[in-house]
Amino acid sequence: MRFRWWRATVLTAVAVFALVYVAGLTRLGEAEADQLHAxxxxxxxxxxELDALRSAAPVPGDDPAAAxxxxxxDPETAAALVASEPTADSGELGAALAELHDAGGDLDPLEVNDFFTxxxxxxxxxxxxLYPSxxxxxxxxxxxxxxxxxRLILEATTAASTTYDSPSRPWTDDAERPAREELQALVGTDRQFLYLDPYNNNGDGSWIEVVGDLHTAENVAVLVPGGSAVLSSENFELYYNRAKSFVDAADGKLAIVVWAAASWPSGWVEESWASWSQVAAESLASFTFDLRNQIGADTPLTLAGHSYGGAVIGYAETYDVAADQVxxxxSAGMGNDVYSPADYTEPCRPRYSITGPGDPISYVQGMPYVPLLGHGADPDDFPGNRNLVTGNLSDAPDAVDDYGLSLADQGISGKPVEGVHSxxxxxxxxxxxxxxxxxxxxNETPELADEQPEPYEPCS
Structure with a gap:
């Protein structure tokens, strides 16, 4: 008997569902198995020992900044340095660095900072x-x-991208491969990366970028992007532009860290799965303590997430998080299986939510719990959250969107922030x-919306 086409389609869908579900369980299992390395x-x-390492290095001089x-x-020198790794037989310092390198990130950031201090x-x-990698x-x-x-990794990786093997090109005599566009655009700029892995996400890359000055800012925020947060996506530059617009307007009072240092989903099918956000959330939670330790205890720290990034920061709060407010x-939700502030380690941490009326994200907010699917409660209805006014776009003649394009030229100057494009x-x-x-x-007083969630009584 032949299967009807719809039966084959259903079976295929079930098989895909099962494979992705198992992959999600595997991803979580790997994350939960990690142990901190001493x-x-x-x-x-x-x-x-350090003097000996310096003398053997391919860069001369006594000033590390000049070197x-x-x-x-010199791309060849940069590549040689990036390829260098400490070895256990090079002395006590080299052995310690090799041990830290082999730990693969499973380290207490506060203890590591004490080591370097x-x-x-x-x-x-x-x-x-000497050991940038x-x-x-x-x-x-x-x-x-x-x-x-x-900076060295960026220089070396950009140069290396011109030498990758590629298919033959019979339509041209020029067999040279151009550098990766998104990397080449960064070379020689003053962009600041705390993490830059051009090969993660199946070669699309991942990153953590500082926008502003963490040394002098009076306020610091971590901004977690929405879906498709990879170097090769337009979202890479878009979230930089968004962060920079706030930092520039704050006139030195604010620095923002754009955090996308994980495997990231792309498209609504992948973004509906919780496993991506759960694995990223654990890493993000750890990063907040690293950040808090390095900016100081007195600098207010905000954890912010847009769209899928909201699911990441929401689930991160099920761990200990060093943030003053969220x-x-x-946002896609408050975190998978989070439906009450009691599901967080700090139920009474101040939380805000802002969603435009008619934003299509509202169709996925607050979906009923299904293991490994969805992102928990609706942020706009979550007890204790404070909803913010979305209002209207600017009607100033020089107002632009987040790509720098004129609102007036697009015919949307002054319109309400609502609907699909909100x-x-x-x-x-x-x-x-x-x-x-x-x-x-x-950390100023925002304008609250007329409709607010119910207060969370234990925090009232």
């Missing part, structure tokens, strides 16, 4: 130059060192919604 303690002064610029000017700023700067993505390593190391921006319009500079988001990030 951070080694140096018994001797590493100054002599970094020399290396950046004990070495001193100059020694740490040299290690970021070790320092660049190590949780707890000083941010300045990670930014320097990632902001859901057109999912992005919520970020258009100097709109009422944008102003309200900025006020939360600066």
């Amino acid at each position: 951070v080694p303690v140096l018994a001797a002064d590493p100054a002599g 970094l610029e020399t290396a950046l000017a 004990g070495l001193g700023d100059d020694a740490t700067a040299w290690l970021a130059l 070790t320092v660049a993505e190590m949780p707890g390593a000083p941010f300045d060192a990670r930014i320097a190391a990632n 902001l859901h921006i057109a 999912h992005s319009e919520i970020f258009f500079p100097h709109s009422d919604a944008w102003n309200n988001i900025l006020k939360v990030l600066l």
Whole structure:
């Protein structure tokens, strides 16, 4: 008997569902199996060993900042440094670094920071130059060192992208391969990356970027992007532009860390699965303690997530999180299986939500619980949340969207932030919604919507 076409379709859909479900369980199992690796303690002064490492390095001089610029000017030198890895037989310092490198990120960031603090700023700067692949993505390593190391990784990876094997091209005699466009655009800029992995997400990349000055900012926020947050997507530049619009308007009072340091879903099918957000959330929660430790205890820290990013920050709150307040921006939900503030480690942490009327995200907010599907409660109805006014777009003659395009030319100047496009319009500079988001990030009083969720009585 032949299967009817619809039976084959159903069976295929069930098979895909089962495979993705099992993949999600595997992803969670891998995350839960991780154990923190002990951070080694140096018994001797590493100054002599460090001098020997420096003398053997392909960059001369006594100033690590000058040596970094020399290396950046020569792609071959940058590539040689990026390929360097510490070895256990190179002395106590080298063995300690090799142990940290082999831990693969399963480290207590506070203990790692203490390790580098004990070495001193100059020694740490040299290690970021000599072993950039070790320092660049190590949780707890000083941010300045990670930014320097990632500059080398960017330079080396961009150059390497021109040499990858590629299919023959009979239509041209020029067989040279152009550099990866999204990487080439960053070379020589002042962009600051705490993490930059061009190969994660099946070669589409992942990142953590600082926008603003973490040393001087009076307020700091972590912004977690929505779906398709990979280097090769337009969302990479888009979330930089969005963060920069707030930072520029705050005139030095704000720095934002755009956090996309995980495997990231793309498209509504993948984004509906909770496993992606659950794995990312655990990593994000750990990062907040690294960030808190390096900016200081007195700097207000906001955790913000847009769209799918809201699901990530929501689930992150089921772990311990070093954040003073949380902001859901057109958020997919409060986190898988989160339906009450009691599901969080800190039920009474201040939380805000802002969603435009008619935003299609509302169709997935608050979906009933299904294991590994959906993202928990609707942020706009969540007990204790404070809903913000979305209002209207700016009607100023020079108002632009988050791509820098004129609102007047698009015929949307001053229109209400509502409907299908409100999912992005919520970020258009100097709109009422944008102003309200900025006020939360600066710990100022935002304009609240008329309709508010019920208070959460234990926190009243």
